[in-house]
Amino acid sequence: MSGNLTLALPSKGRLRESAEAMFSRAGFDIVRTGSARGYRGEVKGLSGIDVAFLSASEIAQSLRDGTVDLGVTGEDLLRETIAPDEPVADVMLRLGFGPADVVIAVPECWLDVAFVSDLDQVAAEFYESHGRRLRVATKYLALTRRFFADNGVTGYRIVESLGATEGAPASGSAEIIVDITTTGSTLKANRLKILDDGLILRSEAVLAARQAIAARPVVQNLRDRLELAI
Amino acid sequence: MTGKSSTERRAIDALNASMTQVFEAAGAEFIEPDIIQPADVFLERSGEHIRSRTYVFTDPSGAQLCLRPDLTVPACRYHLEQEADPASVARYCYAGKAFRHSRDTGNTSLREFDQVGLELFGGANTAQDDAEALALTLSALKAAEVSAYSIQLGDLGLFSALLASIDMPERWRTRLKRQFWRPRAFRDLINQLTGRTEKARTSISDLLDEMANSTLDAVSFVERHLDNNDLEMIAGRSIEQVAGRLSEKLLDRSEPAMSGDHARLIDDYLSIRAAPLQAIEKLKQLGSETDGDFASAVGLFEARVAEIENAGLQTGDMEFAAVFGRSLEYYTGFVFQIDRPLAGGASETIAGGGRYDTMLKDIGADVTIPAVGCAIYASRLLPDSGAAS
Numbered sequence: 001m002s003g004n005l006t007l008a009l010p011s012k013g014r015l016r017e018s019a020e021a022m023f024s025r026a027g028f029d030i031v032r033t034g035s036a037r038g039y040r041g042e043v044k045g046l047s048g049i050d051v052a053f054l055s056a057s058e059i060a061q062s063l064r065d066g067t068v069d070l071g072v073t074g075e076d077l078l079r080e081t082i083a084p085d086e087p088v089a090d091v092m093l094r095l096g097f098g099p100a101d102v103v104i105a106v107p108e109c110w111l112d113v114a115f116v117s118d119l120d121q122v123a124a125e126f127y128e129s130h131g132r133r134l135r136v137a138t139k140y141l142a143l144t145r146r147f148f149a150d151n152g153v154t155g156y157r158i159v160e161s162l163g164a165t166e167g168a169p170a171s172g173s174a175e176i177i178v179d180i181t182t183t184g185s186t187l188k189a190n191r192l193k194i195l196d197d198g199l200i201l202r203s204e205a206v207l208a209a210r211q212a213i214a215a216r217p218v219v220q221n222l223r224d225r226l227e228l229a230i
Numbered sequence: 231m232t233g234k235s236s237t238e239r240r241a242i243d244a245l246n247a248s249m250t251q252v253f254e255a256a257g258a259e260f261i262e263p264d265i266i267q268p269a270d271v272f273l274e275r276s277g278e279h280i281r282s283r284t285y286v287f288t289d290p291s292g293a294q295l296c297l298r299p300d301l302t303v304p305a306c307r308y309h310l311e312q313e314a315d316p317a318s319v320a321r322y323c324y325a326g327k328a329f330r331h332s333r334d335t336g337n338t339s340l341r342e343f344d345q346v347g348l349e350l351f352g353g354a355n356t357a358q359d360d361a362e363a364l365a366l367t368l369s370a371l372k373a374a375e376v377s378a379y380s381i382q383l384g385d386l387g388l389f390s391a392l393l394a395s396i397d398m399p400e401r402w403r404t405r406l407k408r409q410f411w412r413p414r415a416f417r418d419l420i421n422q423l424t425g426r427t428e429k430a431r432t433s434i435s436d437l438l439d440e441m442a443n444s445t446l447d448a449v450s451f452v453e454r455h456l457d458n459n460d461l462e463m464i465a466g467r468s469i470e471q472v473a474g475r476l477s478e479k480l481l482d483r484s485e486p487a488m489s490g491d492h493a494r495l496i497d498d499y500l501s502i503r504a505a506p507l508q509a510i511e512k513l514k515q516l517g518s519e520t521d522g523d524f525a526s527a528v529g530l531f532e533a534r535v536a537e538i539e540n541a542g543l544q545t546g547d548m549e550f551a552a553v554f555g556r557s558l559e560y561y562t563g564f565v566f567q568i569d570r571p572l573a574g575g576a577s578e579t580i581a582g583g584g585r586y587d588t589m590l591k592d593i594g595a596d597v598t599i600p601a602v603g604c605a606i607y608a609s610r611l612l613p614d615s616g617a618a619s
Contacts (some may be wrong), residue, residue: 109461111452112475114434117415120408121475122467130466131592132274145282152412157273157281175465191461196433 004050005213007222008062008071011039011053015205018097019072026229028222048218057081060208063089069213070222076102076180076203080140089210092223096230098205100180102143104198107169107176108191116151116197119176123155126175137161137174140200144178147200166190232338238612242344246325246608249346249370253323256366258348261322263304265329269294271593272303283330297329302603305349306590316595319352325608339609346370347583349603351590357530359602360564360585361537367568367581367604368543374611379570379580381547383506384554385534386584387563388513391527392499396492398423399485401478406496411555420496425487438480448473502552506535509550534564562587564602581606 009023009030010016020030029044030051041051052068059073060081075091082088106113113122123134134156138144141158148156159174166186168174178200181187187194207226209219234242254260269286273296285297298304301324310316325346332340348366353359364381371379389410393403402423409416421427437455444451452473456463463469495516502512513528538545555565565584569577583604590599 107465108459109456109463110465110467110472111434111437111455112472112479114432118475121405124404124408125471125475126466129471132270141282152409152415169465172464175467193433 004048005069005216005218006050006052006067007043008052008054008059008068008073009041010056010059010072012055015056015072015074015098016053018205019095022095022097022226022229026225028225046218046222049222063208063210066210070207070209070219072205072207074098074100074203075206076100076140076143076201078206078208079201079203080142083142083146087211089208090214091206092209092214092219093207093227093230095205095207095226098203100182100203101199102140102178102180102201102203103187103194104147104200105166105177105179105181105187105192105194108193110193114196116153116195119195120153120155123153127155133157134176135159135174136176136178137165137168138178139165140178143200147178166192241612242608245374245611246344246346248373249606249608250323250325252370252373253321253348253366256321256348256362258321258323261305261308261324262326263298263301263308263324265298265327266295267298267304267307269296271307272296272298280330283332285329285331299330300328300605301326301345301347302349302586302605303589303593305347305603306593306601309349309351310590310594316590317352317597317599319354321348321350323348343610344608345605346608347603347605349601351601352599353602354600356563356585356600357533357537359600360534361541363564363583363602363604364538364566365541365543367566367583367606370606371568371581371611374606374608376570376580376611379568380577381549382554382567382569383548383550384552384565384584385527385531385550385563386555386561386565388524388527388531388552389499391523392496392516395522395524396495398488398492399481401481402488413553420488420493423488424490424493429483434476434479438476438483441476442480442483448477452476500552502550504550506538506545506548506550510535560586560589560592566604578610579607580610 009019023030023043028046030041031044032041034040039053041053043049043051049070054062056073057077059068059071060077062068063071063078064081072095075094078089078091104116104119106119110122113119126134136144136156137159139161141160144158159168161168161174161177165177165179167190168177169192170190177192180203181194184194207223213219250260273281273284273286280299284299287295289295305322305324309320309322313320323346325344327342328345329342348363350359350363390407393406405419406416409419418427441448441451446454449469452469456469463472499516502509504512510528510532513531516524535545554567555561561584563585566582567579568581569579571577581604583602585600585602587598587600590601591597
């Protein structure tokens with residue numbers, strides 16, 4: 001290994017396209033090394049940085065583990081994996097693409113529920129009539145716990161959901177959900193509504209860096225050049 | 231650290247034994263509840279903050295199990311299974327491992343730690359049993375040669391009784407009780423009830439307007455609205471429950487605001503923080519402004535303090551705080567917590583306990599069975615443990 005830093009970039013989807021386009025605009029072409037389908041690469045015109053192509057959620061986890069130093073990923077995934085008060089890695093630059101809101105949504109038929117405080121009362125009522133807690137389907141375990149703790153909702157439990165979270169209330173595997181939405185149309189199609197104060201995080205793609213290397217000139221240079229390309 | 235040495239093992243065994251002997255001498259049966267517990271019965275009773283730290287797993291038969299994060303619920307389950315008449319008087323003590331996930335994965339003593347505890351079930355004398363639970367906890371600490379600590383007392387029954395004594399809609403009491411633990415949300419609610427905050431339009435204001443102008447009863451109104459919008463009632467709630475809460479919201483629109491005097495009475499109560507005997511005086515000064523329920527709750531508090539003194543304890547160094555309660559969610563009355571100072575002005579909790587009269591019925595008893603107990607964090611009492619945390 002060289003003493004190079006490792007920058008993790010999304011390996012697929014729209015996040016990958018937007019990230020590579022932005023690096024291009026900043027004057028950094030991303031080239032894949034080895035075979036064309038390889039998972040390693042380099043940034044042309046920027047020495048000292050190797051590129052690893054990973055899925056967005058792997059990027060957040062790798063920043064946490066320290067197997068990569070820098071990464072482009074969704075803020076939702078970063079915050080889910082690394083709490084704001086943990087001195088591991090933090091956002092260096094918000095990139096202006098990949099918008100997604102992490103929200104609390106409840107069945108539309110719950111006509112009486114508009115706020116998180118309603119949810120707390122409904123949870124108590126639910127426990128009384130069923131002898132069990134209100135279930136929240138989500139893949140954002142940590143974000144959900146933190147938000148509910150900050151807002152005084154206690155009578156719930158989380159059901160981990162690995163896909164199609166929005167279908168959980170209708171299928172009966174949970175009563176409410178915490179999920180990402182961009183236009184709200186998927187929620188609407190599933191007859192779910194977002195609480196008036198149910199916005200947990202307004203997320204977008206970010207450049208994040210491990211704290212230990214954030215101040216290095218090569219990292220600051222990358223950040224500054226990307227900022228001009230937003 | 232991958233385990234305990236022979237010396238460390240002997241030290242913790244001796245420490246645990248010194249405390250369980252105190253409980254056994256008081257008539258408690260020394261039991262060993264199962265380490266592996268069914269996850270559901272357990273997790274439904276703890277808040278998400280305990281759940282998120284509980285080791286949950288699925289065994290080869292598909293059953294959802296967990297490692298006990300606490301020994302109180304396992305002791306309750308043991309009692310219900312062993313006793314032909316669960317409402318009869320029973321006393322148990324235990325010393326064993328509890329398991330909780332810790333972010334600090336380098337220090338395994340944080341995720342598996344020793345807990346020593348006592349549970350008194352079915353006692354008829356509330357004040358006396360409360361006092362005995364506290365007194366035995368302190369005797370156990372003395373046996374473990376722990377002497378420097380502070381004692382904090384609380385009483386969750388007083389707040390409920392105070393609200394019952396103040397004229398207001400029952401739904402307000404329920405909401406105030408739910409927010410009791412959260413100072414910020416509680417303040418917001420008081421401001422809302424006293425009309426200090428302006429009511430803003432919300433996403434359901436239009437619906438409430440429509441309901442106010444409708445000639446239909448609440449349930450029919452909700453049924454028609456669901457029909458018109460092609461909605462089905464799902465997710466475990468009934469049309470009656472939804473209609474009921476909408477009606478309450480409508481009532482709140484026309485309900486006269488809570489008076490400033492009543493809000494002040496609640497504030498005055500919540501600000502009480504004093505040694506138990508002084509606290510009684512302050513409670514009585516409040517009580518003169520209210521009636522029955524609160525007066526009898528203060529009576530129980532006074533009787534408990536008398537029993538604590540009868541047990542030979544000095545209450546002068548203890549502190550009662552009206553806002554104090556433990557966040558384990560299942561306590562219903564008397565609560566206490568014992569902390570000891572650490573270097574640098576910090577402190578750590580070494581024991582806690584209280585009354586949880588609804589638990590046994592919640593997990594399957596036919597009737598309500600009084601219960602009061604304590605848990606001591608034995609691992610924190612080892613001579614070298616203070617500096618580590």
